Amino acid sequence: MTGIADRYTEGRELEISGGSAAAVASRVPVLMYHEITAEPVLSPHLSVRPDEFALQLGYLRGGGFASLHAAELARLMKVGGGGLPAKPVVLTFDDGFADFHDCALPLLQRYGLTATLYVTTGWIADRERPGGAGSAAASRPRTGMLSWNQVEAAAAAGIEIGAHTECHPQLDQLSPSALRRELAGSKSLLEDRLGAPVTGLSYPFGYSNRRVREAAVAVGYEYACAVANRLACTSDDRFALPRLTIGRATRLPGFAQIVRAERLPPEFLAYRLLTKGWSAVRHARSALNRKSSE
């Protein structure tokens, strides 16, 4: 996040699915949103205007799509994908912007859809700053984030609440102890506050590697979202669930192509190309970090 939208590009191949009905049914669009506002706090590129968002939800509702929580999708993937609805879609929201409460949630309710919200716990508006966690405060947006009451209201409205770490770091660059702290701290804080298990994680910037994914398993998550900008398959790794970036560039015709699992719009080609560059940089950085700590 934090204005470096182009980093949301971890991914593999641009997916075009035009095959059999069975093949289409096993592909699930998992959509990644951030801000739903005409006046973005941090990243215009990743924001969606409320009127455009309403059009998208209207399309889903009118088209007979069934929204599921990411946790439900992960659970169905675990048992081979059986039980998926005919036209599944997963809507996810990263970071915990206040406009989820003020704008997205009322629209989701109006159109009878549900979603998953991944909260960066260090950014919660009225959270007490933990002692010694200066980086959380430093990296925290100054305004526009959800309060605890608003997170609780979302949970009470049937929204799945997942974790998006404590301070929103690039997890693949952290030491093992810092990595565990980020993954476990946000999970336990949300669970304590909400009084319910938090089983889902969204990697900040979509970044993960094998070490990060293994840490997520060890901490007790049951699935985790990456970005990847392709449709999810029921055979995918549940700890690198691919999502599709929905942003300001997404128009309704392209949105319709995505959720019908037919074809991805041209902007996803750019996302893919950027991904490859960033992926190489991150792997080089990780190798250097390992070397310097030896």
Ligand SMILES: [Zn+2]
């Ligand atoms: Zn984020």
